[in-house]
Amino acid sequence: MTKKRFTKWKQPTFDKNDTTKWNWMCQHHKNLKLGKRVDIGAFTYINAKKGVTLEDYVQIGSHCSLYSISTIDNKEGNITLKKNCRVGTHSVVMPDVTIGENAIIGAFSFVITDIPDNTVAYGVPAKAIRKLTKKEIEELYKVIK
Numbered sequence: 001m002t003k004k005r006f007t008k009w010k011q012p013t014f015d016k017n018d019t020t021k022w023n024w025m026c027q028h029h030k031n032l033k034l035g036k037r038v039d040i041g042a043f044t045y046i047n048a049k050k051g052v053t054l055e056d057y058v059q060i061g062s063h064c065s066l067y068s069i070s071t072i073d074n075k076e077g078n079i080t081l082k083k084n085c086r087v088g089t090h091s092v093v094m095p096d097v098t099i100g101e102n103a104i105i106g107a108f109s110f111v112i113t114d115i116p117d118n119t120v121a122y123g124v125p126a127k128a129i130r131k132l133t134k135k136e137i138e139e140l141y142k143v144i145k
Contacts, residue, residue, distance in 0.1 A: 011034060012034070014026065014029050020040075022040065022042060023042040023043055024040045024041065024042060024043065024044040024045070024046070025044075025045055025046070026045075026046040026047075026048055026052075027045075027046070027047050027048065027049065028047065028048045028049040028068075029046075029048060030048075031048040031049065031050070031051045031052065031068075032046060032048040032052050032054070033051075033052070033053040033054065034054050035054060035055040035056035035057070035058065035083070036056045036057070037056060037057050037144070038054045038056070038057070038058045038059075038060075039058070039059045039060065040054075040060045041060055041061045041062030041063065041064065041089065042062045042063075043062050043063045044060055044061075044062060044063065044064045044065070044066075045064075045065045045066070046065075046066045047065075047066065047067045047068055047069060048066075048068055049068050049069045049076075050068035050069050050076045050077055050078055050095065051068055051077075051078035051079070052066055052068055052078065052079045052080075053078065053079070053080045053081070054081045055080070055081060055082050055083040055084075055085075055101075056083050056084070056144075057083060057084045057144045058081045058082075058083070058084070058085055058086075058087075059085075059086040059087070060081075060086075060087045061086075061087060061088050061089030061090070061091065061107065062089050062090075063089055063090045064087055064089065064090065064091050064092070064093070065091075065092045065093070066079050066092075066093045067079075067092070067093070067094055067095055068095050069095055070094060070095055075094065075095045075096060076095045076096070077095045077096025077097075078095075078096065079093055079095065079096070079097055079098075080097075080098040080099070081093075081098075081099045082098065082099060082100050082101040082102075082103070082117065083101045083102075084101060084102050084140055084141070084144060085099045085100065085101060085102060085103040085104070085105070086103075086104045086105065087099065087105045087109075087111075088104075088105055088106050088107030088108070088109065088122070089107045089108070090107055090108045091105055091106075091107065091108060091109040091110070091111065091126075092109070092110050092111065093105075093111045094110075094111060094112045097111055097112065097113065097114060097115075098114045098115070099111065099114070099115045100114070100115055100116045100117035100118065100119060101117040101118065102117060102118045102132060102137055102140055103115045103116065103117060103118065103119045103120075103121065104119075104120045104121070104132070105121055105122060105126060106120070106121070106122025106123070106126075107122070108122075108124075109121065109122045109123055109124065109125075109126040110123075110124040110125050110126060111125070111126040112125045112126070113125070113126075115128060116128060118131055118132045118137055119131055119132065120132065
C-alpha cells in the first residue's frame with residue numbers, strides 16, 4: 001500500500017447486490033466497520049452478519065472470504081482485523097477470530113484461531129510461524145506514514 005494510492009480514499013458504497021465498484025462484496029454491510037485506507041482486493045466476500053471490523057490500513061488480498069457466521073459448523077462471532085495487518089490472497093477467515101496488529105497471513109490460509117500481533121502465520125489451518133523483527137515492523141509502518 002502506498003500513500004499516493006490512497007490520497008483520495010473514501011468509504012465504499014454498495015450497490016443493490018452488496019458489491020462495491022472494486023468488485024468485492026459484503027452481505028450485511030451495516031455490520032461492517034472500516035477504518036481509514038482499508039484495501040480489499042477484488043472478488044473478496046465478506047459476511048458481516050455478526051460483525052466485521054477492519055481497522056486502519058488493513059490489506060486483504062483478492063478472492064478472500066471472511067465469515068462472521070458459518071452454517072457448516074454453526075459457529076458465529078465478530079471478526080476483527082487489527083491495524084496494519086495483511087491477509088494474503090485466497091485466504092479464509094472464520095467466525096470469532098481476531099488477527100493482530102501488523103500480523104501477516106500467508107496466501108491460501110484458513111484462519112480459525114486468533115493470530116497475535118506482529119506475527120507471520122499461514123497454512124491450513126493457519127499457525128503462527130514466527131514473530132516479525134523490529135526492523136520488519138518499522139518497514140511496515142514506513143508505508144503508511
